[in-house]
Amino acid sequence: xLKYTGKRILIGILSLFVLVTAAFFLxxxxxxxxxxxxxVSEDVLKSMEEEYGLDRPMTEQYRLYLGNLLKxxxxxxxxxxxxxxxxVIRRAWPMTAALGGLAILTAAxxxxxxxxxxxxxxxxxxxxxxxxGTILGTGIPNFVIALLLMFFFGVKLKLLPIAGLAGxxxxxxxxxxxxxYPTAVIARLMQNTFREEMQKDYVVLAKAKGLKPGRTALxxxxxxxxxxxxxxxxxxxxxLLTGSFVVESIFTIPGLGREFVxxxxxxxxxxxxxxxxxxxxxxxxxxxxxxxxxxxxDPRVRRxxx
Amino acid sequence: xxxxxxQRRSRGVCPTDVSAGGYQRKRNPYVLTGxxxxxxxxxxxxxxxxxSPYSYETQNVEIQxxxxxxxxxxxxxxxxxxxxxxxxxxxxxxLLVGAGSALFCGVIGILYGSIAGYAGQKTxxxxxxxxxxxxxxxxxxxxxxxxxxxxxxxxxxxxxxCISGWIDLARIVRGEIMxxxxxxxxxxxxxxxxxxxxxxxKHLLPNAAGPVIVNITFQIPKAIFTxxxxxxxxxxxxxxxxxxxxxxxxxxSQMQVYPSQMxxxxxxxxxxxxxxxxxxxxxERASRLEEEG
Numbered sequence: 186x187l188k189y190t191g192k193r194i195l196i197g198i199l200s201l202f203v204l205v206t207a208a209f210f211l212x213x214x215x216x217x218x219x220x221x222x223x224x225v226s227e228d229v230l231k232s233m234e235e236e237y238g239l240d241r242p243m244t245e246q247y248r249l250y251l252g253n254l255l256k257x258x259x260x261x262x263x264x265x266x267x268x269x270x271x272x273v274i275r276r277a278w279p280m281t282a283a284l285g286g287l288a289i290l291t292a293a294x295x296x297x298x299x300x301x302x303x304x305x306x307x308x309x310x311x312x313x314x315x316x317x318g319t320i321l322g323t324g325i326p327n328f329v330i331a332l333l334l335m336f337f338f339g340v341k342l343k344l345l346p347i348a349g350l351a352g353x354x355x356x357x358x359x360x361x362x363x364x365x366y367p368t369a370v371i372a373r374l375m376q377n378t379f380r381e382e383m384q385k386d387y388v389v390l391a392k393a394k395g396l397k398p399g400r401t402a403l404x405x406x407x408x409x410x411x412x413x414x415x416x417x418x419x420x421x422x423x424x425l426l427t428g429s430f431v432v433e434s435i436f437t438i439p440g441l442g443r444e445f446v447x448x449x450x451x452x453x454x455x456x457x458x459x460x461x462x463x464x465x466x467x468x469x470x471x472x473x474x475x476x477x478x479x480x481x482x483d484p485r486v487r488r489x490x491x
Numbered sequence: 492x493x494x495x496x497x498q499r500r501s502r503g504v505c506p507t508d509v510s511a512g513g514y515q516r517k518r519n520p521y522v523l524t525g526x527x528x529x530x531x532x533x534x535x536x537x538x539x540x541x542x543s544p545y546s547y548e549t550q551n552v553e554i555q556x557x558x559x560x561x562x563x564x565x566x567x568x569x570x571x572x573x574x575x576x577x578x579x580x581x582x583x584x585x586l587l588v589g590a591g592s593a594l595f596c597g598v599i600g601i602l603y604g605s606i607a608g609y610a611g612q613k614t615x616x617x618x619x620x621x622x623x624x625x626x627x628x629x630x631x632x633x634x635x636x637x638x639x640x641x642x643x644x645x646x647x648x649x650x651x652x653c654i655s656g657w658i659d660l661a662r663i664v665r666g667e668i669m670x671x672x673x674x675x676x677x678x679x680x681x682x683x684x685x686x687x688x689x690x691x692x693k694h695l696l697p698n699a700a701g702p703v704i705v706n707i708t709f710q711i712p713k714a715i716f717t718x719x720x721x722x723x724x725x726x727x728x729x730x731x732x733x734x735x736x737x738x739x740x741x742x743x744s745q746m747q748v749y750p751s752q753m754x755x756x757x758x759x760x761x762x763x764x765x766x767x768x769x770x771x772x773x774x775e776r777a778s779r780l781e782e783e784g
Contacts, residue, residue: 196620196623196624196627197627199624200623200624200625200626200627200628201627203624203625203628204628204632207633207636208632208636211636211637211639211640320765320768320769320772321765323768324712324761324764324765324768325761325764325765326716326719326720326760326761326764328719328720328723328739329739329757329760329761332739332743332746332753332757333757335746336746336750336753340746340747423629424629426629427629427631427632430631430724431720431723431724434724435743446724446725446726449635449639449725449726450725461632461636464629464632465628465629465632468627468628468629469627469628472627
């Protein structure tokens with residue numbers, strides 16, 4: 186177990202390194218200097234670049250950046266003078282985390298319930314309906330759902346607020362938009378694994394023992410069937426993070442996603458870099474955790490060679 | 492002589508060996524529906540831009556924001572451009588990105604997975620570790636960074652999507668090959684002296700076809716979604732080229748006054764993604780039923 190953990194952590198660090206390097210060189214290669222938008226003369230442009238260290242050779246900039254990174258210094262935003270990247274992250278992070286966390290929770294709960302219902306229901310209408318639902322849920326893009334929800338509930342019916350995060354009802358639409366896709370995926374996963382598990386011998390034994398079907402479902406089947414879902418939480422986190430780009434832009438929520446989209450538009454190198462690194466750490470971290478949890482729960486995974 | 496023995500051996504003796512082909516294909520409603528929808532969309536995407544009198548970029552300020560009419564089936568946008576034509580131009584781009592990425596990721600994934608799965612041990616471990624490192628990063632980040640550097644065109648989107656799109660397929664191919672490597676028909680082929688490439692081509696890959704085809708099919712809507720997503724956010728294809736994502740983004744500002752401008756590209760995009768998803772779901776079901784039966 187320790188060896189497996191060590192291996193996974195090593196891969197995580199390597200991946201992060203690859204990401205940081207790629208992000209660094211790609212942002213530096215972007216056409217246009219971050220100071221070009223203002224009407225500054227050539228001399229001012231040059232001296233600004235000098236002050237931010239942009240005129241030094243690429244490799245030196247890279248080394249400096251890595252050095253600072255290890256110290257936890259992600260640099261200063263180019264576009265907002267005096268604001269460090271870390272500050273921006275600290276301000277924006279809680280909102281994105283709140284939305285993402287709620288979305289994952291909703292998806293896990295509803296997805297599991299729907300999946301179980303689909304697998305165990307006798308009515309063809311229920312089974313077909315939920316199956317169709319999963320196909321729609323995985324097919325319709327999250328920004329489309331966000332726009333449609335915003336249109337129907339926000340504009341036409343004026344039932345729910347569509348901007349900012351002032352009160353609890355502000356969370357409803359963005360969380361739903363984010364959660365639809367993972368819910369559909371989890372429902373599909375659950376329905377497949379649950380159906381498989383239902384055929385297994387230990388379920389027959391439980392029934393023969395006289396255990397009520399509900400209790401069987403909870404104590405036995407769910408424990409086995411839930412592993413693929415746990416496995417999915419890692420990629421789901423990545424999806425929610427990238428999904429936050431659009432949902433936050435559409436609902437005007439000042440979270441990480443919106444900061445990232447804006448920083449790209451502004452060509453704010455350090456902010457783009459810092460946010461990319463941060464998001465990479467979060468995704469890799471969550472993947473690592475869920476991987477280790479799965480390995481801990483299911484010894485077969487540990488032994489399987491990957 | 493060797494060839495004859497070899498060919499006889501592979502004549503579908505093993506019940507799960509499909510090298511000889513020929514299994515019953517039952518009617519599959521998902522594939523049928525999805526297939527018809529997709530065919531219709533492809534037809535429209537090819538024909539409409541060719542047949543329509545309007546171009547996707549000619550602006551006509553006099554007919555701004557017009558509703559649907561016989562001349563402009565989907566109406567016009569805020570610059571007076573015909574939305575019908577633009578929607579189908581956008582569909583072309585989505586189809587191109589979808590098919591292109593499925594093709595590239597398919598080829599790379601199959602090659603990589605076959606080599607890793609067949610070689611085994613050290614080679615396999617190294618290859619899979621490398622894939623893990625690349626895979627750990629959300630692909631959208633790659634795509635965005637590449638788009639920023641190489642410019643907003645179809646090529647860079649394809650490159651971005653394909654950088655990590657092949658990894659999932661490679662894992663599946665590798666898994667299937669490792670599963671089938673020691674089966675009787677493969678061992679028999681090896682004993683009869685067949686070379687590696689032949690074994691892969693004629694035996695292992697055809698038997699692994701089920702999950703592989705399903706995965707490649709699902710790659711298409713994923714790519715279409717990524718392209719639309721990026722265009723919507725503003726990092727994708729640049730104006731005036733019409734991508735379904737940019738159309739939706741453009742119409743968004745008019746949502747309260749002219750909602751239909753947003754609905755048309757949304758509906759087409761959804762039908763496009765859903766039709767391919769249906770085909771994939773149908774293929775998945777068929778592959779599962781075939782394995783069980």
